[in-house]
Structure formats: C-alpha cells, structure tokens
Amino acid sequence: MGRNRSANYEDQREAILAQAAALFASQGYPGTSMNQVAAASGLSKPTLYHYFKDKYALLVHIAEGHVKVLEQVVMEVEAMKLKPDAALREMIERFVMEYAGAADAHRVLTEDVRFLQEPDRQRILGHERKVVEGFADAIALLRPELDKAHLTKPLTMLLFGMINWMFTWVRADGHVTHEQLAPMVADLFFGGLPAVGLPAIKRKR
Template sequence: MARTKSPNFEVQRSAILENAAQLFAQKSFPSASIAQLAELCGMSKPLLYHYYRDKSHLLFDIADTHLERLIAMVDEVAEQRLDTEAHLKALIARFMEEYATSRHHHMVLVQDVKFLEDEARRKVAEKERYVVDAFARLIAKLRPELPAEQVKPVTMTLFGMMNWTFTWFRADGPIDSAAMAEIVSQMFLHGVYSPGLPGIAPKQAETPHEHLHLPENGAA
C-alpha cells in the first residue's frame, strides 16, 4: 500500500532540494552522500527516501527546476515586446539576479549535470537549448552581419560572462546584481571602454588639429 503524502509534502520536498543543491555545490555530486543530506535536513535516511528515491533524482530536480525558472524568465521578458537591445539587456538583468540568489542551483547545473543518466541529461539539454536559442536569436537580430556559424560562439561567450560570475560575486558586496548586470550588458554590447560602464567617462571628440602638431601662435 502506497504511503500517504503529508499536507506539507511539497514544502518539505522543496526544503530538501535546497539543502541538496547546497551540499552538491559545496562537495560535488559524487562526493556528497544521502547520509550527509539527511543530517543536513534533520531527518532520517528512510524519511528522505520518501521524498526522493536517490541522489540522481535529486540532481535532476535541481537542474530541472532551475531551468524552468530561467525558461519562465525568457517567456516573461518576451511578452514585454521590447526593442532588441532592451530585450537582451532585460534578459541579462533577470538572469544575473537569478544567479545571485540561486548560486547553489546554478553551480550544480553547470558542474554536475554530466553525472546524470543519458535520458535525464537529454531532458536537461533540451531546456538549456531553449534558453540559449532565445539569446542567440536576439544577438543575431542585433548583429545581422554576423555569419551564422559565429552566432552560437558569441552567444556562449555571453553565457560565459554570466554563468561564472556566481563563482566570485556576492550580493552583499560593493555592487548589487543589477549593477553587475549593467556591467555585463555594456561590456558585451559595447566593449570594455563603453561610456555606460561605471567610472568610464565618454570619450571627448578630437579637434581637427589635435594630431597635426601645429606650431604655436600660428607661425609657419
């Protein structure tokens, strides 16, 4: 006879998932154990297995729920009907905010998905492609002169900028996630000397004689 779910089943399951993401991120998926997770959750191993059948089930759920949040952000920003550059900047801002508040989930997604079985890994990869393709379409619209084979590498360069920020960025540091997102947006769209970067003054226009080295007082 199947065990009846308690009224707070989903709440407890969510708490276990949060603890698992923290444990996997800190110790890595192969090194973390169900016993360690049960201790972190303050419950017995048999009770933990009532919520999740094994470590792989937990790993998939961490990656899948994180990607579902990212997909929801992609769809929500698309519904705003922004112009292309504003659309891309809004996505960057939303993603950077999510990464800052879900560091452990994102770390597990980036580092540990390779330990999933083939079918589970395929499902995760499909959702990752949905997210990446949304960014790639915007980049292709912004830079239509880019050869098709360069759009994906350029897109993944942007993800490299965003994805690895979580390894050092702290929300309680000197700049918040919104300011960090603006830095990423400006650097990606306009380069490191972008006037939009904090502390970078707009470049002054050169006067026609600046590089002519004319003699003083107009002497010949």
C-alpha cells in the same frame, strides 16, 4: 492505497532540494551522501526517501529545475514584446539576478551534469539549447548580419562566459552586488556588440 501527502509536501521538497544543492555545490555530488542530506534537512533518512527515492533523483531535480527556470525567464521576456535592445538587456539582467539566488543549483548544473545518465542529460541539454536559442534570436534582431554569418550562438556563449561563472567570485558580503553587476554586464555586451566584425570568408583550396 497511496500515502497521503501533507499540506507542506511541496515546500518540504523544495527545502530538501536547496539543502542537497548546497551540499553538492560545496563537496561535490559523489562526496555527498543521503545521510548528509537528511541531516541538513532536519529529517530522518526514511522520511527523506519519502520525498526522493535516491541521491540521483536529487541531482536530476536540481539540474533540471534550475535550467527550466532559466528557460521560463527567456519565455517571459519574449512575451513582453519589447524592442530588441530592451529585450536583450532584460534577459541579461534577469539572468544575473536569477543566478544570484541560485548559486548552488547553478554550480550543480555546470559541474555535476557529467554524472547524469544519458537520457536525463540530453533532456536537460535540450532545455539549455532553448535558452541559448532565445538569446541568439534576440541578438539576431539587433544585428541580422551576424545571424547570417552564424555568429549569434557563438556570441551568446561568449555572453554566458561572462555570467555563468559569477558564482565563483561574487560574494554576498563583497563590494559589488549582483544588482550592481547586472546592468554592467549588459553595458559591456551592448558596448562590444557594435564592434563585432564579420570574419573573413575562408576560400576552399
């Protein structure tokens, strides 16, 4: 007979994942041990293994859990049926705010994905591709000609270049908060998007 789960089982799992993400983010996945995760979580090592079978399982759950949240944000905004400009602005601002509360998990996703086994890496990359497609589709609705020129995904990646690395320089005690930066990022992108020109067609020799 399987061991019964306590009423706060899922809460404890989330707490462990948060502690593991903080450790992975500060000292790297290879440099973190299950002993350290157990100590940070206030658990014995045998108890920790009741929740996660090994350190690799923690990595997969952190990375996949984070990217699934981002994918959910895209789907929620799409379901709101906003006008194209409002939808894209909503996505941008929600992403900035999501990163504000998930800096450790985001660092793990961006820096430790190389330690994932291929099936797990491909599955997580599949979620990331859906996120990119959601933003690219929103840009395409604003400027269809950019979609025809296959520029919406490159522009999405340029946008992510602005926000994906905010965790490296935005500080909780800094002069500018994520709440203040979120509309600024959207303003920068919307201000520049109309100026994007179509590239010259390269003629084959």
